[in-house]
Amino acid sequence: MHDPDPLPLSALQHWAYCPRQCGLIHLEQAFDDNLHTQRGQAVHAQVDQPGVEERKGLRIERALPVWSDALGLIGKADVVEFEPDGTPYPVEYKHGSRHKAADIAACDDVQLAAQAMCLEGMTGRTVSEGALYYASSRRRRIVPVTAALREQVAQTVQAVRAMLTSASLPPPTQDVRRCKGCSLRDRCQPEALGRLRSADFGTAPFDPDA
Numbered sequence: 634m635h636d637p638d639p640l641p642l643s644a645l646q647h648w649a650y651c652p653r654q655c656g657l658i659h660l661e662q663a664f665d666d667n668l669h670t671q672r673g674q675a676v677h678a679q680v681d682q683p684g685v686e687e688r689k690g691l692r693i694e695r696a697l698p699v700w701s702d703a704l705g706l707i708g709k710a711d712v713v714e715f716e717p718d719g720t721p722y723p724v725e726y727k728h729g730s731r732h733k734a735a736d737i738a739a740c741d742d743v744q745l746a747a748q749a750m751c752l753e754g755m756t757g758r759t760v761s762e763g764a765l766y767y768a769s770s771r772r773r774r775i776v777p778v779t780a781a782l783r784e785q786v787a788q789t790v791q792a793v794r795a796m797l798t799s800a801s802l803p804p805p806t807q808d809v810r811r812c813k814g815c816s817l818r819d820r821c822q823p824e825a826l827g828r829l830r831s832a833d834f835g836t837a838p839f840d841p842d843a
């Protein structure tokens with residue numbers, strides 16, 4: 634049997650946010666813009682052009698292709714800072730503030746840890762830490778690449794692969810906050826599927842980056 638196609642790194646963040654969102658995007662190739670995706674695109678436009686520079690003794694690479702044959706992952710790291718000894722330090726750019734709700738922020742940690750694991754395989758160096766850079770607050774949040782986070786990456790890869798193999802769309806999340814910030818809400822119709830009440834959506838839009 635041939636190896637399955639590598640998964641995009643972004644699929645791990647999508648799964649961590651909402652498995653159904655991951656299914657809509659990676660199984661059904663759906664993608665709709667909303668304010669949050671537009672803000673995200675604007676932030677990534679700053680780091681989407683490949684480039685290399687030296688600063689404060691670090692070699693800084695932007696839009697660096699990364700992959701892991703062991704995990705079956707492929708993607709692009711926004712910024713990777715290389716120490717003088719060649720140890721990589723990934724920095725992923727996100728729109729919004731670093732003071733997100735902890736469980737929403739944790740979705741970004743999975744993607745960053747997966748990047749770190751890709752870089753380890755590519756360079757042979759241990760990557761024990763990376764950072765998320767939040768454009769609104771212009772601050773970094775340090776993310777230790779712990780054993781628990783590595784295990785979460787491995788489990789998420791398995792879960793996304795199982796979903797793609799079964800070709801069945803996961804049910805909606807029951808977390809109304811996530812649906813309020815989701816660009817796929819019109820397409821997904823979580824209220825119509827009975828998991829969330831229409832009244833749950835009657836308040837001001839939830840901003841997952843607030």
Ligand code: SF4
Nearest residue numbers: 651805806812815821
């Ligand atoms: S609207 Fe809610 S259930 Fe549907 S994909 Fe988005 S977050 Fe998931």
